[in-house]
Amino acid sequence: MISFSQVRKSYRGGYEALAELSFGIEEGELVFITGRSGAGKSTLLKLIPAIERPTSGTVLVNGQNIGSMRRPAIPYLRRNLGLIFQDQKLLYDRSVFDNVMLPLAFTGQTHKEAARRARAALDKVGLLAREKANPVTLSGGEQQRLCIARAVVNRPSILLADEPTASLDSASAAEVMEMFRSFNQVGVTVLIATHDEALIERFNPRVLTLRQGRLDA
């Protein structure tokens, strides 16, 4: 489903974020990516939705080569991915409900159908009662759950989360993690970047550890 082979990513000025990275992820897997800050976790996650392109090597997502993908094709790749960002990127000028409606604005279903799906997603993360609230009024854990709702509303086959528990207390973090596990149980491939050791111990998933842009076996 996702495969990296000999992937190198260097930035202007010579900084090398990833070097000679090769691994594969099968459909329906739940994989944690760990490593210290600056080890390349975020860069790795950004390569999959073509936010960044590899300097060399091949990144394949659902058989599509990200490195050679033409710009107009990128939106259609991203619609099949659920993205949860480190800085959340919620829109505070609109309600919780409208935040979840955003990904449905350009996929061509009727407003009624879109609203039904948005409410289903909010229900799944336990925020249906807060649909009219502004995201600013939500707690940290609730905001993170809103991000998850927005990521899954289009029913993506792959879910990518960058440090989803970084700013949460352990109870909220466990809640959020449970949600990822339940999506994984219905067949969604889930990739989570985190440095939360406790979490990894509890779930005992497959772990890819990065050190200075390389896999640490």
Next chain:
Amino acid sequence: MRQHWLTFALTLARLAGNPIATLLNVAVIGVALALPLGGYMLLQNMGGVTRQATGDPQVSLFLAPDTSKAEIAALETKLKRIPGVRAVRFISREQALAGLKRSENMAEVIAALPSNPLPDAFVIDAGSSAAELEKLESELKALPKVDHVQTDSAWVKRLETLVALGRTAVLILATLLAFGLVAVTFNTIRLQILTQKDEIEVSKLIGATDAFIRRPFFYLGLIQGTLGALAALAIVYVCMHILNQRILELAQLYGSDFRLAFFGVPDCLALLAFAATLGWLGAYTSVSRHLADIEPR
């Protein structure tokens, strides 16, 4: 198609949601367009006046005092054959004198004269343009027994030149202010893109196409241009009414019922289409320039 309507409605709602900014933008465009538009309206009305005045410019042909009746008849047939001459009317010296006597102040002067000083004359209706008149004038001068030829061509020419000058001035003004409209739209869209930076970034990240992101800004430019043109029409209309009150007083003094007339429907529609196109153009350049800067990292 449904998405286009949704975007259109959303853009209108956004404009209505920020009434002061919208109003100011529309006012700027309206005032900018009203200047050349008002000039164009004045020119159109002046064009009407010149057409009326030059509808049949006249040439007066004064004959030598010793011209005989037979010579006059021969001349009349000759005149009628000259191309560019539409109608020929003979005014004998007796008729001319009788005409003068009818005008109030002249009667006494004429009574004091020992004999009729006026010559026989032809009045000719001629072709309309100044160049035609000039050619005709030289032709008429060459005819036998013609003492003096007097045409309207000098002032027709002056008026024509004046209208042409006005037309050029309006054209220059319109071109400059069309640039102004594009610039105003460019800037409005730039600000709007900055305001919606977060939304644009997130939309790109979750799979919105460039076309989807651009569309509302195109509509914004289009709607703003159209509203600006409507404002310009309203400004010119109100100004015309204010001017007409004074013009009516003035025209009455000259025994005329002249007043300024407004544009017809085709002209108004053309202006709306023109402004909408310019607004779209401003939005297009702004979006092409600024949207690429918002690339998610």
